[in-house]
Amino acid sequence: MKYRNLFMASATIAMGFAATASAQEASTVAFLMPDQASTRYEQHDFPGFKAEMQKLCASCTVVYQNANGDASLQQQQFNSVIAQGAKVVVLDPVDSAAAAAFVEIAQSQGVKVIAYDRPIPAKPADYYVSFDNEGIGYAIAKSLVQHLKAAGVADGSGILEINGSPTDAAAGLIRDGIHRGLKESAYKTLAEFDTPEWAPPKAQEWAAGQITRFGADIKGVVAANDGTGGGAIAAFKAAGVKPVPPVTGNDATIAALQLIISGDQYNTISKPSEIVAAAAANVAVQMLKGQTPAPKTTLYNTPSELFIPAVVTAENIKAEIFDKKIQTPEQICTGEYAEGCKKLGITN
Template sequence: MTSYRCGAAVVAGAACLALGLGACGQPGESSGSGPGKGGLRIGLLLVENQTARYEGYDRPLIEKKIKELCHTCTMEYANAHDDAAIQRQQLDSMITKGVDVLILDAVDVQGIRSSVTEAKRAGVPVVAYDRDAQGPISAYVTHDVETIGTLQGEALLKAMAAKRHGGLVIRLEGPSKSSRLRSPYTQGTKSVLEGKVKTSRMYRAAEWDGGSAQIAMSAAIAAEGVDHVNGVWTGNDVLAGGAIAALKQAHITPLPPVVGQDAELAAVQRLVSGEQYMTVYKPYKPEADAAARIAVALGRGERIDHIAEDKVDTPTTEDVPAALLPSIPMTRANIKDTVVKDGVYTIDQICIPKYRAACDRAGLTG
């Protein structure tokens, strides 16, 4: 068992699932199938819907696994649409409705603390999922953040090659309210880049969307100088897309290597076209399965140490049982062996007409 200290983690609470789930609720609303007949009621609260993974993968995968584990369970679902106040309302509402377990991906890792504490008082375990949440969480499921950062840093060094010495890496992250204190950059990338390249201060997008990222990256380019952008580190692929748009707008050619994470479809297509150098593929199914298994076990009062084999500290809770999952560096060279092999995307989804020629050159078609 591995034990280490982290400044922030992922918040998830696991859930038992109903056979029929309503559509994604509007902000402040949750959808579910009603109380279970002798089963558990599990709440799933996801952070936003701009990043494709949450509605396209995390939610359905968690739902499917819970169905397999617990046929009599039901699930309450809510998406916060990146609004911390709405998410607090959603969480409090789920406690009032009598859910047995919560899976939480927090919008505001500090601001959610009072609601997590209230869940604890109500006897409702909270499982951290893919982002930290302060307060007395019962478990934590994520892909190991340090590994993600290390993979990003190694990719940048490889891509920058001749510009390693004296080259500048621009850092672009999301809004501070949702940034993990234990960020991939701080824990992994920094240790790889330190002493080998220069790095900018952290520029922050106002929201987790491409437009905000483009604005923040444009500010970075203006501040650091068009001729001094030799590499770009971003917190995820949505931000990477915005950063690349800003680089194009500034007529920076050739594009410097840009790294992200999440293996979003748009990012995979940018890998094919050569606009983005690398992303970190974090297989969604193992993470969703672990969250579901932990949630159901907690709801049943069972041990979870065979699932959450590690321990981490958050800023408010020590020795949190954690499942820290491995990640895979992905470039154009291993698209077939990662997201295509795992069935995340098909070749036809990736190689739409706009990217057909690039796919041919990459060996994805034909």
């Protein structure tokens, strides 16, 4: 009888493992991104997530949706993937405040939510994976300040600040980091702007107005990402300002890297989205297995993993971007940028 009971117990455990494995193999995971203003989601985030999911759970179904900056559309997409039976939703919210309701709905149905890139402060998700957004803001501001100081720009000179979307909690963290970096400097903020939907044309329009308002008093621009930074650069060029004051960025987009090579943008942040995407996939698969992923830190009462990015300028673009094979010269050093690549040692 003792052996029979032991056999039955072992069989029950084995069935439990089989059920867990079966549930994992049959699972649907949703990857919901916020907008198409940045090319990163289609070019880096989703491919990175899908590739890692393929390695970890080849038979899992991955559903990708992009809300194109529309919070209402993202809500529809969220409801749709829940209805499709998604067990884990990786969510980069259009509106961080509105996303609190998404988390509540999902958790009431036993669905796990991984906040991705942008946190959800009002309602803790099951996990949060991102680069350190406040650290990004601080790093780009500090880098610009050091550059201005080294260039001999006088204390008390003016800087413009272009933040990200007011509905994006990550943009708020970047803004906080920028404020901290500028507060530590001897420079003053002439004006700042929260860019709706991170839209470069809106950043450009605002920057154009500030150029008219402040003119040569603008000695630099801290822009929260490459899109808003590119908008500012376009505004200076349209106004005939030469040279363009140093402008920051974030995301290391192809366009921004080319602007750094040409001397029109001062810095960006290299944060290969594939790193965060792969981490999110690993957390998702752990959740599918019924495991609780161990947090590296906590943010907004949410277990989190935050990666540290690198600041990229013309001085280290070869080492950070090309030597690490994040981009290739064939992708970047085309047309008018070929000569700049030679000067920086990227190409021969």
